[in-house]
Amino acid sequence: DAGSLWLYRWYYSKLYQRVLGFAIFLILALAFVEFPSSFTRTADLRYRSQPWQPPCGLTESIEAFCMLVFLVDLSVKGYLVGRAQLQEHRWLLAYLVVLAVSVVDWTVSLSLACEEPLRVRRSLRPFFLMQNSSMMKKTLKCIRWSLPEMASVGLLLTIHLCLFTIIGMLVFTIGETDEAQDKERLAYFQNLPQALMSLLLLLTTSNNPDVMIPAYIKNRAYALFFITFTLIGSLFLMNLLTAIIYSQFRGYLMKSLQTSLFRRRLGARAAYEVLARDTPEAVGVNPEDFLRVLQKTQLSEIHKQAIMQKVLSYEGRPMLADEFQKLFDEVDKGVIKERPPKPQYQSPFLQSAQFLFSHCYFDYLGSLIALGNLVCICVFLVLDSDLMPGQRDDFVLGILNDVFVLYYLLELLLKVFALGLRGYLSYPSNVFDGVLTIILLVLEISTLAVYRLPHSGWMPKQYGPLSLWDMTRLVNTLIVFRFLRIIPNVKPMAVVASTILGLIQNLRAFGGILLVVYYVFAIIGINLFRGIIVPPGNSSLVPNNSSARCGSFEQLDYWSNNFDDFAAALITLWNVMVVNNWQVILDAYQRYSGPWSVVYFVLWWLVSSVIWINLSLAVLLENFLHRWDPQNHKQLLVGAHQ
Amino acid sequence: DAGSLWLYRWYYSKLYQRVLGFAIFLILALAFVEFPSSFTRTADLRYRSQPWQPPCGLTESIEAFCMLVFLVDLSVKGYLVGRAQLQEHRWLLAYLVVLAVSVVDWTVSLSLACEEPLRVRRSLRPFFLMQNSSMMKKTLKCIRWSLPEMASVGLLLTIHLCLFTIIGMLVFTIGETDEAQDKERLAYFQNLPQALMSLLLLLTTSNNPDVMIPAYIKNRAYALFFITFTLIGSLFLMNLLTAIIYSQFRGYLMKSLQTSLFRRRLGARAAYEVLARDTPEAVGVNPEDFLRVLQKTQLSEIHKQAIMQKVLSYEGRPMLADEFQKLFDEVDKGVIKERPPKPQYQSPFLQSAQFLFSHCYFDYLGSLIALGNLVCICVFLVLDSDLMPGQRDDFVLGILNDVFVLYYLLELLLKVFALGLRGYLSYPSNVFDGVLTIILLVLEISTLAVYRLPHSGWMPKQYGPLSLWDMTRLVNTLIVFRFLRIIPNVKPMAVVASTILGLIQNLRAFGGILLVVYYVFAIIGINLFRGIIVPPGNSSLVPNNSSARCGSFEQLDYWSNNFDDFAAALITLWNVMVVNNWQVILDAYQRYSGPWSVVYFVLWWLVSSVIWINLSLAVLLENFLHRWDPQNHKQLLVGAHQ
Structure with missing residues (x-):
């Protein structure tokens, strides 16, 4: 009916979508401001000044505004979907639940005068971003589909790791009588958990030459053990993960192109049926009717003119369905921008x-x-x-x-x-x-x-x-x-450059997922590890790292890699994700916080490396091949559609 | 004629190919034995004993045998190809040149009583391996085809690197007045070559948190510079390289399948024509003739029986070309191995x-x-x-x-x-x-x-x-x-496992190229850097690395990463290829050997990382997708063939 249509139009208007986007941005950005706030010049524990803390009620009122927007959004969406179909839309139901939890947590927070120990709603916030983007939902679905295969590769990786750990333990405990050299070797294969950790780190190549040096000094043949491990682990199994993710993403771009093409054709056909009802013979669309409707639509001026020219070429006779369909192909055609004429000079x-x-x-x-x-x-x-x-x-x-x-x-x-x-x-x-x-x-x-x-x-x-x-x-x-x-x-440069440009469009969904994962892990990290790392005695501001062991957290001055505020947590997570030297951070948190902190970091490595390397590579490959060989892709697209 | 045919059969017989393969293996394996030989227990400079050196003439006589084999191989190949077409076969010509150079170098070597300063033929040896494998030649061609695009990505990478170097130099020289903190920061951006090197290392993420720590301690915002650099460099440009290589390799497996199918059909057709000439009506092949010929071929027993059964189903009438073609489809069919019957027990x-x-x-x-x-x-x-x-x-x-x-x-x-x-x-x-x-x-x-x-x-x-x-x-x-x-x-596990198994077949060409690159670089490295690294004073055998700077070659005990013999060179190259901590090795060789040694290592990184990461990923993706979606692949195969 008219009311719903008006609501529908209003919901998809630019203004409303902008307000919604701004609210999402605002509620996500709050993490920088809230306690522990990130407004210090440095994240280093030793030089950090006391940050400015927002008064109780400031961030909460901004949150209230955002949640109000989300409430309106939810009710409009719910109304448009209809009560009967509501139960099928799991995302909407989850939206409702998350919003309810947030509101409850917010009131608790206010009633305790912002002194509550845990803010549940902080880790739920990325959901609002995810809920609002259909591309992100699709990407998430793609990841979910490839979970079984990823799990099987994970199982193979685990078997690989365990097997080499046991073999390594047995091999390196054989020559224990030679105390002088084994002191160092035992640093990596002291006991089962440590051996497992050493090999896990070797899988990320972050302790590559170091772990094999003590054994290699004694005998060349030991290097083969480590090289075989890295070859199988990094060359086969890790790349297999990439292959699996890519095989899921291969049809991804094409499928979404197909869907949008299909929807557009369906829309055109529906418009044809509606318009054809008015003509007396009911065999086609009156061009005048069509042009009248066309003026009301929101197409760009250039496309409108192209369609109008084509309509006029039919010379007033009613249009059939096929011709009607073809009109809209004009929209797909690339627009050749006309340059303004050069000024004419007389002399x-x-x-x-x-x-x-x-x-x-x-x-x-x-x-x-x-x-x-x-x-x-x-x-x-x-x-x-x-x-x-x-x-x-x-x-x-x-x-x-x-x-x-x-x-x-x-x-x-x-x-x-x-x-x-x-x-x-x-x-x-x-x-x-x-x-x-x-x-x-x-x-x-x-x-x-x-x-x-x-x-x-x-x-x-x-x-x-x-x-x-x-x-x-x-x-x-x-x-x-x-x-x-x-x-x-330059021809090949042009392809490469256009791939990068095209990538940026598809990157929104990918970047969004990365953002969500970062956000959730940063919030969890702050809750787990805030204030765990203690700076050295405040008496001396000059770094006295000469006493620390080489390669340790203290010697390398990694003090700023902490979880004391949101910005610092993001940088720390980045450093762990890049994997190089992450064993230093891991070791420090094991010493300061306890052995179980390793679970958090390994989990983050697994999640982020899967997303970072594989997803980005898959999106990039898809885009590149699409641009490289567009003929082939288009054929597949048409073929699959027929 | 009959002589050529006999020669052809003999050339492709198993015995001859085995002898050739053994000769190639032998001449490549000589690198371990020749001076400087690798027969020591450890590669560590400090503990290494004097290795056994082969007497002059031992390795040379083995070489003489191998070159004799190659000479025979070359002449047979040349005879089979024919003098007229010889000039078109560039590989054969190159074979001739390489063999001639090797022989000359060998005689020089003998006449100088194995005391010559440089053995040119050592770095030419991998050519014999490459020349003998058609898959490796194809892979090489694939790499050559993608060179223009790779060069354009390389150009983008260079621009990216230079731009960030200049920006970094300008940004980090601004606050020079603050001496206390900038002492450390100047370690990475002291002058232009050093800044370039720091960022090149950051591109491989091998100095990731360290390079940003001094600046990050001062101000959080500096981290953005390094993160942006890594994002663009590692996420976009490096993955783009992978995409380019993969796009070249996409049709690679399929194309070679097509070619072999086409050749087989051509062969069957030719056989049909020859056999059909004997029948009086010249409209088909007499089944008896066919069966007689079949008995002489080298097909496996199971395939022979399947074909014979099919022939017998034609009931003695002459076979037409289509039917003849279809007979050979039996060969493609998978063989279901029959299990021997279980023993029958009475009780x-x-x-x-x-x-x-x-x-x-x-x-x-x-x-x-x-x-x-x-x-x-x-x-x-x-x-x-x-x-x-x-x-x-x-x-x-x-x-x-x-x-x-x-x-x-x-x-x-x-x-x-x-x-x-x-x-x-x-x-x-x-x-x-x-x-x-x-x-x-x-x-x-x-x-x-x-x-x-x-x-x-x-x-x-x-x-x-x-x-x-x-x-x-x-x-x-x-x-x-x-x-x-x-x-x-388990279904997904089965796909993953069969991918790995299928990979091993295609891996021969890939592994061969890796071997060739390793071999050549190792020989060059030995010639450039042998004996450059000098162990610390021999007086104290206990490692006194406490005085060395943290993270330096000496402190980390990297003494065994040298180029003093072939085996050690291979391990050193492996460690540089894995990229983690390669700056340590690079820094040491810059100190011991001069600033230009960096060129060798960067070149090796470029070549090996391109081959290692990208080629392996491309081959793996190709194999995985082939197995994952065989229907689609087969369709494309047939479609392209018609």
């Missing part, structure tokens, strides 16, 4: 100048000058690296910078003259150049105004930590991006 | 016993017992890990081992009784069990004979380093493999 001199400056060689000259600029920066970086900051002479560099900025300004003006202002702005690369040039000009002028003209012994650097001079140099390096415009001219 | 008691022991539940019981055995081993490993070797009491474990071995023996006998000896041996899993049981039995009996019966305080371990007792325990752990037989019963 032949001006005309030839216009030809000269709108030619592509002029672009190449600009790129060459930019390259020269970069080389200058590099040369001065190399020259200055040996000098102390006080001894440097920035005279030549200052002059050169001025020259380059002047050239960029000249280029900007000449191009505007040749192409006209609107023509100039119609190229995205030109817009980038223009903005960069103007920023550089402003910075350069203010530099000159503050520090006067360059002269020998000119050192604008001395004034303050982030001076205008440094900013100029930083912006100057952005000139590197000018080279990106060469890419579309 | 009803024996019959029911036979039913009982040939049932699968009896297998499950065996697996359960094996599991118990494993658990026992693990429990004793855990219990014994806290005790000194002298204090352990092996009485209980000795008794338990005896019990388990007795059970395995009983199981063996019962199964032979139930299935018959031939029936028992027709299952590969049973063969494995049987061999294992017999080895265990022999070891156990000899243990008992040497150490007497187990009694309290029984310690068979004390006698010698690798005692019979230890061997028994080692062989006992092999019982783990019994669990592999459960795999085919």
Whole structure:
């Protein structure tokens, strides 16, 4: 009925979706502000100042606003889906439950004056993000489908690990009588849990040469044990995990393309049926009716005109279903953007100048000058690296910078003259150049105004930590991006670049899942490990790490890898995810917090490495192959659809 | 003609191919024996004894034999290809050149009494392996085809690296006035080459948390710089490389399948034409002629019988081309191996016993017992890990081992009784069990004979380093493999396992390329870096690494990672390939050998990581998808062929 339709339109309007998105962003961002808040300059335990804590009620009121938005969202969605079908939508039911739990937790929190020990709702928040994105739900479903195979690979990995642990234990306990050398070897195979951990770390290659060194020093043959283990584990089994995830994701992009194509055709057919009812003979759609309806739709102006032209070519006779369907193919066609016309100049001199400056060689000259600029920066970086900051002479560099900025300004003006202002702005690369040039000009002028003209012994650097001079140099390096415009001219580069661009669209779902996993693990980590790591005696602020064992948490100054606030937890999780040297963090938490902390980190490694390496690779492969061999893909798409 | 045909048959006979393969293996294995030979117990510089050096002429005579074989091979191949087409076969020409260079180098070597400074032929040897395998040539071609795209990704990577280096240098030189903290930060961004190296290492994540710690301690925001760099570099660009290699390899397996199918059909058609000439009407092949020819071919007996049955179904009339073609489809069909019949027993008691022991539940019981055995081993490993070797009491474990071995023996006998000896041996899993049981039995009996019966305080371990007792325990752990037989019963496990099995076939080409790359780089490394690393003063054999800087080559005892002989070079290259902690090796060689050694290691990282990660992943994906979705693959195969 009309009310539902209006509600439907309003629900999918841009304004409403933006409000919803903002509420989701807000409630997720709260984690940085809430106790323990992340507003300190450093995460290092030794130098950290007392952070600002929000007063009780501030974050809670923001939360209340967000939950109100979610409540409205839930009720509208529930109304649209209908009461009868409500039970089939598990996501909606879960939405209801999560929201209810959050509200209850919120009231508890308020009634205890924000002093409650545990906030359940914090770890539930990512659900709101997940619930709102259909792509993320689909990705999640894909992961769920591949769970059985992943579990079987996991089982194989476990068998592999256990087998090598037992063999390793037996092999390395044989020569125990030789005490001198085995002292070190026993560091890795002391007892069963430690041996298991050593090999688990070897699976991630994070202790690679170290674990085999003591045995290898004694006899070359021991290296074979470790190499075989790494080969089977990393080469076969880990890559098998990737293959499994990819095989699930292979049809993923194609399937979603198919579904959207199918839905669009269904919609067109329904529209045809509705419109055909009005024509007296009921054999087709009256073009006038169609054009009237078309004016009300929200298609872009260019597509509308293309469709109208096609309709007019039917010369007023009613359209049949096939023809109606074909009209909408126009929407799929790529739009060739028309450039605004070049300004017309009368004088032949001006005309030839216009030809000269709108030619592509002029672009190449600009790129060459930019390259020269970069080389200058590099040369001065190399020259200055040996000098102390006080001894440097920035005279030549200052002059050169001025020259380059002047050239960029000249280029900007000449191009505007040749192409006209609107023509100039119609190229995205030109817009980038223009903005960069103007920023550089402003910075350069203010530099000159503050520090006067360059002269020998000119050192604008001395004034303050982030001076205008440094900013100029930083912006100057952005000139590197000018080279990106060469890419579309080289065929393989173009494919590679377009893959990266296409990836960014598909990456939203993937990034969302990564965000959710990070969020949940960070919150759990904060609850488990906050304040566990104790800084060394506060008496000495100078790091006295000389007494600590080499390669330990203390010696490596990893104090900032803690779970004391949300931002620090994110960075710590990142460092564990990258896997290199994670044994250091693991060891420290085992010492400070107890042996069971290892479960959290291993779990995080499993989840994040699966998501990080495999999912990203799968999405990338899918995108690349789609772009690389579009003919083949399209064929499959049409074939599967028929 | 007949002579060529005979030569062709002889060339592709098993004997000749085996001799050729053996010669290739021999000439490659020489690298371990030749100066500097690898026959020392350890590769560690400090403990290494003077290795045995082969007398001049020993390795040379083996080489002479191998080169003789290759000479024969080359001349036969050249004769078969024909003089006219010789110029088109570049591989053959290269073969000739390599062989000639080797012979010249060999004579020089002999005339200088094996004292020549450089042996060119050593690095040419892998060519003989490559030349002999058509799969490896194809794989190489695949890699060559994807070079343009890989170069473009490499260019993007270079731009990415340079851009971040410049930005990093500028950002980290801004706050130079704060001397106390920047001392450490300047360790990574001291000058341009060092900054570039730091970020290159970060690209491999091998210095991940360390490189960002000094900056991160000062301000949280600096972490974003490093995280962005890793994200773009590792997530996008490195995976893009994988995608490119995979897209080249996608059709690889399929194409080679197609080619072999096409060749076989062509061969069948040619055979048909030859045979059809003899029949008077020239419309088909006389079945008798065909059967006569069939008897002379080298097909397996089962296939021959299947084809003969089919021929007989045509009832003597001449066969047409289509029917002739179809005959050979029988060869493709899988062979269902028939089990030998179970022995027939008369007594009803024996019959029911036979039913009982040939049932699968009896297998499950065996697996359960094996599991118990494993658990026992693990429990004793855990219990014994806290005790000194002298204090352990092996009485209980000795008794338990005896019990388990007795059970395995009983199981063996019962199964032979139930299935018959031939029936028992027709299952590969049973063969494995049987061999294992017999080895265990022999070891156990000899243990008992040497150490007497187990009694309290029984310690068979004390006698010698690798005692019979230890061997028994080692062989006992092999019982783990019994669990592999459960795999085919679980559906996803079966797919995963069959992928791994199928992989091993395709892996030959891949492993060959890896071998070639390792070989060449190891030889180059030996020539460049032999004897460069100097051990610390020989006066003290006890490692005095306390004075060395933490995380340095000396402190980590990496002395065995050197290029002083072939085996050590292989292990060093492996450790660099695995990438973890390679900065330590890199740093040491920069100090001992000069700054340009970095080129060798970075080159090796590029080559090996491309081959290691990407090629292996591509081959694995191809195999997995082939097995996962064979229907789709077969369709494509047939479609492409028509």
